[in-house]
Amino acid sequence: MDAQVDIAICLRQWEFSETSQTAVLFGRNLGLVRVLGKGTKRADPRFSGGLEIGTMGEAVVIPKASGGLVTLAGWDLKETFRSGRSDLKGYYASMLALEVTLNLLPEGEPHSPAFDALVAALSRPATRPWPPVIAEFLWAMISEAGFRPQVEGHSDQVVGFAPNLGELIPVDAVPGPHLVWQIQPTTVRALRELAQTGSAAHLTEQEAERVGRLLAWYIREITEKELTTLRPLFGEVVPKSANSGQ
Structure with missing residues (x-):
């Protein structure tokens, strides 16, 4: 399926592996979506700063037709709300x-x-x-x-x-x-x-x-x-x- 881009806020985040994270994002157009970001914790140009609860970024997600965790293909951090x-x-x-x-x-x-x-x-x-x-x-x-x-x-x-x-x-x-x-x-x-x-x-x-x-x-x-x-x-x-x- 085609990738979708939306501005989103990270509501929850869990460590999946040494380099990856799972999270619940709330997109303005997508709504609540559970994602798996492989490589979010690595030095990867697709991800800026990793996923942190209570931050907002531009999310690139690839939905799965069969359901389950959506693939997070990109995260560009926009706001930390400090x-x-x-x-x-x-x-x-x-x-x-x-x-x-x-x-x-x-x-x-x-x-x-x-x-x-x-x-x-x-x-x-x-x-x-x-x-x-x-x-x-x-x-x-x-x-x-x-x-x-x-x-x-x-x-x-x-x-x-x-x-x-x-x-x-x-x-x-x-x-x-x-x-x-x-x-x-x-x-x-x-x-x-x-x-x-x-x-x-x-x-x-x-x-x-x-x-x-x-x-x-x-x-x-x-x-x-x-x-x-x-x-x-x-x-x-x-x-x-x-x-x-x-």
Whole structure:
């Protein structure tokens, strides 16, 4: 099959041999793709600097008709996104963004808005706080993946969030079989503003962090996959159940 060229971000990377690597790349047009790069660690003009998690480059891939690992025939490093990882929390935020992308999106489907959102998150200037950046990223990813929650329709004083339903519901009408999390009224208002504008620029850092934490736990719930960077970034605060007797 013909080679395909795409701008891509390395989400995960493993050592395959002394000279080769396997990786999961997220291409703007190709989507998630698992690749085998033979010779990526050698001095080879086809590969610049090898594959490193959280970097972006121009990838040349040769798909296989039978499936399995795609051949990575070239990697031209374009961006390392060092500024966003200049502090520990920024590093955790970047790693969470990579992990969410890997867990939330299916393989082989183009999701260019999600790619652009990931680039924006990884490009965070060191002078900009991470909470609004990660809140905007998580909302964009959830929306692109088809899991955008319903956040309108109820007073912000008496609602909880049902992750399995993907919506805010009145706490006095909690359905028995469904998990519902307690939410502060200020977090509800912040979530609604984010939903309306897609921007967390007008939220305080504390509001943006609470919204980001809620969305990260929501992603964990709908994917049924652990996010190893969730607690290092947001701490040990977990959603509290609003269900009676729980």
